Amino acid sequence: MSQAEQEQETENLTLVQSVRDGLYTEMQQDDDVLVMGEDVGKNGGVFRATEGLYDEFGENRVIDTPLAESGIIGTAIGMAAYGLKPIPEIQFMGFIYPGFDQIVSHAARMRTRSRGRFTCPMVIRAPYGGGIRAPEHHSESTEAFFAHQPGLKVVIPSTPYDTKGLLTSAIRDPDPVMFLEPKLIYRAFRGDVPTESYEVPIGEAAVRTEGTDISVFTWGAMTRPTVEAAEQLEGEIDVEVVDLRTVSPLDEETIVESFKKTGRAAVVHEAPKTGGLGAEISSIIQEEALLYQEAPVERITGFDTPFPLYALEDYYLPEPARIKEGIRDAVSF
Numbered sequence: 518m519s520q521a522e523q524e525q526e527t528e529n530l531t532l533v534q535s536v537r538d539g540l541y542t543e544m545q546q547d548d549d550v551l552v553m554g555e556d557v558g559k560n561g562g563v564f565r566a567t568e569g570l571y572d573e574f575g576e577n578r579v580i581d582t583p584l585a586e587s588g589i590i591g592t593a594i595g596m597a598a599y600g601l602k603p604i605p606e607i608q609f610m611g612f613i614y615p616g617f618d619q620i621v622s623h624a625a626r627m628r629t630r631s632r633g634r635f636t637c638p639m640v641i642r643a644p645y646g647g648g649i650r651a652p653e654h655h656s657e658s659t660e661a662f663f664a665h666q667p668g669l670k671v672v673i674p675s676t677p678y679d680t681k682g683l684l685t686s687a688i689r690d691p692d693p694v695m696f697l698e699p700k701l702i703y704r705a706f707r708g709d710v711p712t713e714s715y716e717v718p719i720g721e722a723a724v725r726t727e728g729t730d731i732s733v734f735t736w737g738a739m740t741r742p743t744v745e746a747a748e749q750l751e752g753e754i755d756v757e758v759v760d761l762r763t764v765s766p767l768d769e770e771t772i773v774e775s776f777k778k779t780g781r782a783a784v785v786h787e788a789p790k791t792g793g794l795g796a797e798i799s800s801i802i803q804e805e806a807l808l809y810q811e812a813p814v815e816r817i818t819g820f821d822t823p824f825p826l827y828a829l830e831d832y833y834l835p836e837p838a839r840i841k842e843g844i845r846d847a848v849s850f
Contacts, residue, residue, distance in 0.1 A: 525715075526711065526712050526713070527709040527710055527711050527712065528709070528710055528712055529707045529709055530707060530708065531704045531705075531706070531707055532674070532676070532677050532680050532698070532702055532704070532705075532706075532708075533564055533566050533698070533703040533704060534677070535678070535681045536566045536680055536681075536684060536698060537565070537567065537570070538681055538710060538712075539681040539682075539684035540552060540566070540567065540604065541569075541573070542685070543684075543685060543689075544570065544573075544578065546714060547602065547688075549601050551574075551577070551578040551596070551601060551604065552570060552579050552603075552604045552605075552606065553579075553580040553582055553592070553593060553603055553604070553606070554567075554580075554581075554582055554589055554605055554608070555582055556581065557579060557580070557581060557582075557606050558571040558576065558579045558580065558581035559581065562606065563608050563609075564644060564703055566606070566642070566698075567606070585615070586612055586615040586616035587615045587616045587618070587619055589607070590616035590619035590620055590624070590641065591616075591619045591623070592605075593639050593641075594619060594624050594627070594637060594639065596639075597627075597636075597637045597638050598627065598635050602638050602639065602640075603639050603640075604639070604688065605639065605641055605642070607643040609645075609651075609654065609655045610643045610644065610645035610658070610659060611653075611656065612654060613641075613643055616641075617662075620641065620669070620693070620695075621666045621669075624637045624641075624668075624693040625667065626668055627692075627693075628668065628692060629668065636691040638691050638693075640684070640687045640688055640690075640693075640694045640696050641693065641694070641695050641696065642698060643695070643697055644698045644699075644703070645657065645659075645660070645697045645698065645699065645700065645737075646697075646699045646700060646701055646737060646738050647701065647787060647830055647833065647834055648700075648701035648738065648830060649700060650827040653823075653824075653826070656824040656830070657824055658786070658787045658788040658819065658824070659788065660673065660764055660788060660794065661788060661792060661793055661794050663765070664764045664794060664797075668692065668693070669693055669765060670687070670690065670693070670763065670765055671694075671697065671763065671765040672686075672695065672696050672697070672719055672762065672763050673697045673698075673736045673761075673762065674698070674699075675702070675740035675741070675762070676708050677707065677708035678708050678709065678710055678711075679723070680710075681710050681711075681715070682717030683762065683763075684696060685715065685716050685717075686716040686717060686718060687719065689716070690719065699737040699738035701738040702737075702738050702741065705741070717762070719763050719766075720767075720768055721762065721763070721768055721771070722734075722759050722761045722762055722763075722768035722771040722772070723759070723760045723762055724757065724758070724760075724771070724775070725740065725743075725744050725758040725760050726744060726747050726748075726756065726758045727757055728747065728755040728756040728757035728758075728779065729755045729757070729778065730754045730755040730779055730848055731755075731757065731781040731782065731783060731847055731848055732757045732759060732772075732775040732778070732779045732781070732782045732783075733746075733747065733756055733757065733758050733783045733840075734759045734761060734772060734775075734784045734785070734798050735758065735759070735760060735761070735786065736760060736761040736762060736764060737786075737787075739785045739786055740760045742785075742835065742836050742840060743758050743785045743835075743840055744758050745837045746837040746841045746844065749837060749841060750841055750844060754845070754848050757775055757779055759771060759772065759775050764794055767794075767797070767798070767801070772802070773801065773805045773806050776802050776806050776809060776810075777806050777809045780809050780811040781812045781847050781848055781850075782798075782802055782847070783814065783815035783816070783817055783840075783843050783844055783847050784817070785817045785835050785840055785843075786819070786835075787818070787833075787834050787835060788818065789819050789820060790816055790819070790821055791821050793816070793818055795814075795818055796816070798814070799816070802814060811850070812847050812850035813847070813850065814847070815843045815844070815846055815847040816843075817839060817840050819833050819834065819835070820833060
């Protein structure tokens with residue numbers, strides 16, 4: 518954070534409060550911005566991310582919808598095509614699939630299908646990931662589905678500061694953005710967030726800890742246990758932790774430059790291993806920095822199973838002990 522940023526008036530917010538603050542700030546400044554979804558209005562959202570917005574902005578800009586994800590996304594696409602900036606909320610990522618066709622077949626293709634005459638300025642918000650002891654369909658981490666689709670940006674914050682700044686950038690983006698919120702850390706900690714509007718650029722990673730022995734790439738809720746693992750390895754292995762913040766487009770320059778410095782890499786994500794974004798990051802390293810490589814890229818991930826119920830949840834999610842083991846394997850190769 519720059520000195521100018523540090524001198525701004527701030528509030529100490531949780532991540533979900535920062536979501537709400539980002540929505541409120543943009544809705545104040547731009548009458549075309551509106552939110553919509555199941556229970557987002559009078560109820561304030563299942564996680565209270567939209568609390569108070571209905572009273573502040575009214576039913577025409579904070580719209581309670583039926584339980585129909587395809588209809589929510591499809592309606593938002595129509596609004597965006599006519600110049601509004603809708604922000605549909607899907608209550609949980611695991612329930613987004615009825616709207617999947619609308620997202621990949623229409624929202625993502627609006628610009629190319631119309632040869633640039635129309636864009637689709639909408640932000641699809643979805644709490645995602647595990648760790649809160651939720652039932653089936655509430656803990657999926659399927660960001661790779663959307664990162665694979667041309668025409669979509671996929672943003673995943675890990676701090677309250679980044680959450681507001683990235684959400685602001687997403688709302689102002691002329692094309693559709695998937696804004697995936699790691700609900701495991703919705704209220705896990707607080708951070709200083711400027712009260713004024715600001716942007717964090719989409720597509721730029723952040724180096725959370727600098728190191729020289731290995732680069733560890735991660736995002737979302739996995740950033741904190743990865744940083745914790747790096748701290749526990751201090752004195753044994755010098756770990757550089759890179760929080761990608763956006764998984765599409767990936768910040769290839771930061772990935773490659775970090776790897777060229779360390780020569781070893783690991784990727785930590787909670788999604789299943791096969792076909793996950795760890796494989797894409799590994800390929801980028803192979804293609805762009807092969808001659809710097811001193812060890813295979815280690816992938817520390819969830820397992821190739823449906824996300825388990827809560828008895829096995831802690832086993833499924835990468836935690837500091839498993840992350841440290843993977844880092845040691847990569848460094849000792």
